[in-house]
Every structure is written in structure tokens, then in C-alpha cells.
Amino acid sequence: MARHVIAPASALPPGERLVAEVAGRKVVIFNLDGAYFGLFGRCPHQGGDLCLGRTTGLVEAGAEPGEYSYTRRGEILRCPWHGWEFDIRTGRSRAEPARVRAKTYDVEVKSGAELFDGPYQAETIVVSIEQDYIVVQA
């Protein structure tokens, strides 16, 4: 397990996504109101590119027939092929949460100072101490 510095935190504002290659794999990273989540960019159903999926909310039935709620706005990722819905926070599919889930990655924000002080060295981009960075575990 290594830590991969992806980008300055400022490159991923809330509600947006960022696609990065992490250890040879395409990972799509989301910022949901300051919390960061990473999903492997390959749909576990048949392999559609999840990086291209639309984000939506969750439409669900209410207590009575005909009642609907729309929650989790922006927290559901739909596969660009078959439309499977995935919870960005957990990777679990809405249809079969126990069996079909997108691989998740731990994403955290570290300060440049932490990255310099730790045992890790940045290789390909200059990490300045003044900024925060998005770091993915993989």
C-alpha cells in the first residue's frame, strides 16, 4: 500500500470530480462537501468507464405509493453504459449492494508540510509546503 499524491486540494472543489491514474489504474475522485472518495474507474458489472458516469441523487419510494424522495444529491454515480447506480461514499451498487460494488480507495488531504516531513518523497510534481494535497492509498 502506497500513498499517491494526486493534485493540490484546490484542484477539486466540492461537487466536482477528478480522474487520476493511480498505480496503473484509472480512479475517479469526488469531493462531497469536503469529504473525499475514490472509486476504481471500471464498473464491476461489465466494465463501463465509471469516470464518465453522471452523478445523480437517489430517487426512492416514500411510505405511500406515489410518494417519492430525492436525497443524496450528487452522491450517486451512474455507469455510462447500463446505468447501474453506485454510492460514491461506499462503492456499493443500489441494485445489489452486497454483491456488486465498485472498488473504493481511501482518499485524504494532507498538507505539503506533512508530505515533506514523512518518509515519502514526491517524485514528479513539486510539493510546496504551503498547500494541501489529495492523497490516495493504493
Add this chain to the structure above:
Amino acid sequence: MNMELPARPKPGSAIVRPTIADCDIHPCLAKPSDILPYLPKRWQDHAMTYGMLPRHGYQSGPAYPKGQPDAARLDSWPPDGRPGSDLSFMQAQHLDANQVELGIMTVIAPAAGAAQNLDYSAALARALNEWQVAEWASKDSRLKASIVIPYEDGAAAAAEIDHWAGHDAFVQVLLLSRTAEPLGQRRYWPIYEAAQRARLPVGVHAFGYGGYPVTAGGWPSYYIEEMVGHSQCCQALLTSMVIEGVFERYPGTRMVLIEAGLAWLPSLSWRLDKHWSRMRDETPHLRRPPSEYIRDHVWLTTQPMEEPEKRKHFHDIVEWIGIDRLLFATDYPHWDFDDPLWAVPVKLDEAARQALFLDNAKALYGRA
């Protein structure tokens, strides 16, 4: 902007994709006017002035909205035009990437065969066939075409088949599943006669414009009901073809049901046989149980494939139908595309895999 801190894990190993035949690929016009150069001037003027009225009341588009824009994979839009309209994009994204050795093109839009003006139906069918040769089959030898026909006019449809018979680009005759009458009825017999004469299979692709509700129970509320309605529609048309005696009269007929599911076929066969054994004398022109005609004359494309809750049940379905009657298809570029590497829900033995993914299609379409 990707920077890795110390250990660089090795990338996932490369996936090896076997060679396949794809029996349902949808090329389409980048824009409607792209067909004009292939139409005679008289029909160019008609197309621009009146357009096409499908057999479908009071609306111009398909009956139900689709699962994704233009019913296509979100990643299948070429830089210009609609999904399926750019050969080089299709080559890179699908034919090359998925190792397609034989790709059967099924042009379903515009649905020329469903045009209410039968003369325009015939003209547009001819134009789409010319277009398939000029823009697709002649540019990529992996792609083979299906003859689009004005299927509501049996004589004109047969003439279109005769026109292309023996042409190397064409390997199939193509109809859509929703027609004015059940497909076994006599108005359609000239099609089967001509296809038999040309030694071409008759493909019936789901969808179309019959003018009737898309389910046997009326107009449903949701797109998902249309999707599963295709199996009803194809059960009805296949039943008609069997019971009307099409396979008895034209024994060279080879039917390919495209994009209509497959697990329903055994149940239909069993049910037909049960009733036939009691009512045989109603249709004495049938010399054999209905299931035997189906077994001898019908192929099915796989996409969108059933995914049984217990995966092993897929083996039962294959056994009931016969592995030699299944043809792999992706439906590229449509949104319910089946990826050849992941779509089959069970692991098939090598002989079965080879049959389903390649050999059955090559044999059926004369490319073995």
C-alpha cells in the same frame, strides 16, 4: 498531475480478448440528411418536404424514451455526429478493442421498413443499403451488412433482396419485430421465399413501428416494460411463423431473433408442443411438433443477456436452446451494450465459448 510516493505497485496485468463475431452492430447516419446523396432526386425532395411517417400514430420519435441519450453508451459519441456514425471511432472503440473478426451491421434507424408510404419505404431501404456498402462494408471487411427491406410490401421487399443477392457485403435480410401483421402471415411470404432463394438468413431485430401497443396488454407506462415487451413481441411473431407453416413452405428459412432475449424460447416451444398435440388437426400443414421447427430454423442473439439469480441456471437455458443456436452480440453503440469479456454470466467450456462467440456466426453467415 500524478505523483507516486515510494512503492509503485505493478499495474494490473493486460487483459487478453479472444476474437469474436458481433451479430448486432448499429451504424447510423451522423445526421438525417446524410442519406440524401443515396436517394433519387424525387425522394430527396420527398424526404426534405414531408419526411418519413412511421406506422405509429401522431408522433415522430420512438415509442419510449431510452436509458441514455440517443439510447447510446455515454462514451460512444464521436467528436461529430451520433453514436455509431463514425467508422474510425467505431474501429478504435469497438472493432479493434474487442477483437471483432466479423461484425453484422443492423441498421434500425431510420426504420425504412416501417414507413407508411410504401414507395418511400422501398426507396429509403435501397438508399440505406447503398450507404452501408459505400460507407461501411467497402471500408472495413470485418463489417457485413443486412439488407434493409420495405417489409410491409412483400413484393418490393423480395425485389430488394433479389437486387443484393450474391453481393459480398450482405449476409442477412433484416426486419424489425413490430409489424403490421404477425410475421407468419402471407403478405410476408415473398420475403422468406426471396431470402431462401438468396440463401440468406432473415434477421428480426426488436423494435419498430407496428402501430399496436408494445405489449400484448396495451401501452405500458415505463421504458422497462418496453424492454421486456420485446420477448412477448418475438414470441408472437415466431409463433405465427411456425403455425402459419413458413418453415414448412420455405424450409431453407433461417431466422435470427436479435435483441429479444433468449430464456423464453424453451418455454414457448414446450407450450406450443403441448397444445399442438391436442389440436394438431387445426393446422394439418404442420408435419412436425412446433419445437422441431424452432430447433431447426431459429437462432438467437444474446444481448441483452439474461442474468439468472443463480448463475448456474444459465447453463440450463443454453442446454434447452442448444449452444449451436446462440450468437454473441454487443448492440454497440447502444447503452445496453454487452461486453464480450463479462456479459456471459457463467464460465463456458472452450468448445461452447468458441461456438457462441465466433463459430456459430461464421457458419450461419457463410464466413466459415
